[in-house]
Amino acid sequence: MTEPVLDKNQIVVGRPLPFSIYAADDTLLLAEGQIVKSEGMRETLARTGVRISSRNGFKGTAQAVRPAEEGRFDPLTRFTNEHVKAAERWRPSLRMSRDDAGESFAVRVLAVTERNTLILTAPMRSEGSWVTVIEGQPWVFRTLYHTTAMRFQAQILKSVFEPFPHLHVVVPATIERRAVRKAARVVVTVPATLLLTTVAIPALIVDLSTGGARIAVNASDALMEKQSLRCALSLLILERNFPLELRATVVARETQSDPNHPDVAFYRLQFEELTDRDALTLHAYLNGVLAMDMDSFGRLVALNDAAGVGAMSCG
Numbered sequence: 608m609t610e611p612v613l614d615k616n617q618i619v620v621g622r623p624l625p626f627s628i629y630a631a632d633d634t635l636l637l638a639e640g641q642i643v644k645s646e647g648m649r650e651t652l653a654r655t656g657v658r659i660s661s662r663n664g665f666k667g668t669a670q671a672v673r674p675a676e677e678g679r680f681d682p683l684t685r686f687t688n689e690h691v692k693a694a695e696r697w698r699p700s701l702r703m704s705r706d707d708a709g710e711s712f713a714v715r716v717l718a719v720t721e722r723n724t725l726i727l728t729a730p731m732r733s734e735g736s737w738v739t740v741i742e743g744q745p746w747v748f749r750t751l752y753h754t755t756a757m758r759f760q761a762q763i764l765k766s767v768f769e770p771f772p773h774l775h776v777v778v779p780a781t782i783e784r785r786a787v788r789k790a791a792r793v794v795v796t797v798p799a800t801l802l803l804t805t806v807a808i809p810a811l812i813v814d815l816s817t818g819g820a821r822i823a824v825n826a827s828d829a830l831m832e833k834q835s836l837r838c839a840l841s842l843l844i845l846e847r848n849f850p851l852e853l854r855a856t857v858v859a860r861e862t863q864s865d866p867n868h869p870d871v872a873f874y875r876l877q878f879e880e881l882t883d884r885d886a887l888t889l890h891a892y893l894n895g896v897l898a899m900d901m902d903s904f905g906r907l908v909a910l911n912d913a914a915g916v917g918a919m920s921c922g
Contacts, residue, residue, distance in 0.1 A: 611775065622642065626659045629658035629659070641848060644815075645709070650809070650839075681825055688873045701749060703749075723777065723780075727775075729774055744762070745760055792814050797842070799840040803834075814890070817893065820878075823872070831856070833859070835854070837852050838876060839851070839852045843892075854880055855876040
């Protein structure tokens with residue numbers, strides 16, 4: 608039997624959706640029976656939906672992502688597929704260096720023990736060689752956690768090579784902190800449509816806060832600094848989709864592109880005049896995402912705070 612595919616003509620603004628549509632990471636974009644509320648929402652569903660299902664029992668794959676057609680994906684779609692996988696692997700990360708002036712290396716938090724010990728991936732140089740880390744050495748660690756830059760000096764408890772290279776680090780009682788953002792920003796994979804005066808541009812939100820977003824678009828879809836637009840997106844909260852259409856201003860185009868995706872451009876957007884509903888929806892979604900990392904570095908911060916451990920302000 609031929610597998611049913613997504614028919615864009617079945618997505619009609621102002622009418623209930625005849626089936627549920629899912630993104631590449633199995634996120635529900637819009638449930639069957641929900642109203643398609645805007646043209647921007649319709650374009651987002653048609654462009655990013657990769658799987659469909661209905662209460663009648665049929666399931667299928669959206670035509671746009673059939674394996675035979677993968678080679679014809681535009682640059683943004685190819686980037687989206689990779690970003691979905693990267694976001695699934697994302698965990699809070701730190702940078703470690705021998706001193707404040709030395710070369711730093713990125714490491715990821717794998718786990719936190721009850722004795723304030725972090726288990727981290729071993730540091731690696733850009734060419735793929737492992738960095739020598741000796742037990743007992745002090746290292747400086749830095750991270751940006753939600754809205755706060757953090758720094759602490761910690762001793763290497765263990766440097767382990769089996770079953771894979773990783774470190775055990777004893778975290779001190781005092782962690783230096785400095786607020787650098789007014790709102791938390793998190794890594795996300797949220798399809799969006801940028802609605803300009805005469806055109807709708809597909810985009811992917813790669814990080815999000817209540818104040819704005821970092822987006823990826825096809826490099827051919829150039830935006831201008833200070834350009835006003837509306838950003839249409841849908842956020843999944845408590846298994847329900849909440850469509851938003853946010854007024855935004857283009858703050859800047861990032862000068863450094865992704866070397867693996869040279870045909871994708873990145874921009875910063877600033878949201879303008881959010882309604883109470885929009886602000887609360889963004890806040891609820893972001894807090895749901897942030898809660899997912901509380902089993903790693905966030906758990907350690909929470910434990911320190913609960914214990915009344917002193918936090919120094921770092922300049």
